[in-house]
Amino acid sequence: MRISTSSFYEQNVSAMGLQQQKLFRVQQQLAAGTKFLTAGDDPVAAARALGTSETLALSAQYATSRDRAKLALSREETALDSATSILQNIKTLTVQAGNGALSDADRASLATTIQSNLEQLVGLANSDDGNGQFLFAGYKSANAPFAMQADGSVQYLGDQGQRMMQIDVARQMSTSDDGRSVFMSVQGGAGYVTSGPAANTGSGVFGSVGVTDATDPNYGKDFQISFAAGNYTVTTNDTPPVVAATGAYTAGSPISFGGLQISITGTPADGDTFAVTTAKNAGTDVFAAVSELVSALRTPLTGGGAAAQAKLQNALSTANVKVTNAHDNVLTVLSSVGSRMNELDSLDSAGEARDLMDQGYLSDVVDLDPVAAIAEFYQRQTSLQATQMTFAKLNSIALFNYL
Structure with missing residues (x-):
């Protein structure tokens, strides 16, 4: 079969162009990594x-x-x-x-x-x-x-x-x-705070509040301790108030109510009160x-006496x-x-x-794997150079060279 010169050129140029594209692509991959x-x-x-x-x-x-x-x-x-x-x-x-x-x-x-x-x-x-x-x-x-x-x-x-x-x-x-x-x-477990109003005129001093029975039905409520005629009365702050405890006051003796216990010393005056209030209601x-x-x-305190x-x-x-x-x-x-x-x-x-x-x-x-990419680069470069040299060699062949 006869191959025309133009076909020969086109085929070789196309082959070299394709190899150049592949080589250029490998170069771009190496540059971009x-x-x-x-x-x-x-x-x-x-x-x-x-x-x-x-x-x-x-x-x-x-x-x-x-x-x-x-x-x-x-x-x-x-x-x-x-x-x-x-x-x-x-x-x-x-x-x-x-x-x-x-x-x-x-x-x-x-x-x-x-x-x-x-x-x-x-x-x-x-x-x-x-x-x-x-x-x-x-x-x-x-x-x-x-x-x-x-x-x-x-x-x-x-x-x-x-x-x-x-x-x-x-x-x-x-x-x-x-x-x-x-x-x-x-905090929720802060307990109780005891306080006395400024209107108190006696010398009663309260101690700390202790918990004796957290299951008492009145536990968790606010209380008021009132004094009159040598007795104390403990009421809740409910409406209406509920009497939680009563008794004769003895200085230093524990007063128990609502699962709580408190000791008061001194001599409270008639009408004196103390509030025993949960911390969240006592002012936070x-x-x-x-x-x-x-x-x-x-x-x-000068001139104020025991009160x-x-x-x-x-x-x-x-x-x-x-x-x-x-x-x-x-x-x-x-x-x-x-x-x-x-x-x-x-x-x-x-x-x-x-x-x-x-x-x-x-x-x-x-x-990119640089080792594999570099190897491919040299492979394609060598292949392109060989193709170019072969084309140049074949292109130079003519009958006149053998006359």
């Missing part, structure tokens, strides 16, 4: 690579969210740690104020110190995250959550919202705690409790229990913050391990 250059080269692998890349990008976003959550929680942890130190100091000063050898001036000095601690506590409750967002304001984070009023009380201006952050595929975490839950709440505002403590310490001394001792006991409850509540929130930070660390470790696996899978799907 990938097995395929377009999705059309390997649609299945391209789809897998895209899905894995999206997973890695999402994981990186979760890691960024966790870093932000850690920063917010670490600042809250610092503020709460300082708050617990202040509350512990107030408790110490409260116990010190109970020393009967102190003068009115000494107690006034302690009151000044406690007032300073109160102001520091309000300052910590108004801590921000460094970007103008207040830690304990809930959703109203643009404004300071606590404000001291003219009468010395502290008002909460925030709300009880929790700022949530998506830190993993199926996990949202609160990166803040509202001020009401931190500084104006008590730590700022108010400390303010009442300051007022009690600034009240002179004034009894009022001070009762006020100190009430304040000590309330501050202890507040201290325990802040510690509980602090523990919660620590638990959340530990969870973030665990999620970081799990995320890093998952990313490592995904990156390995993505590398298997996408990354």
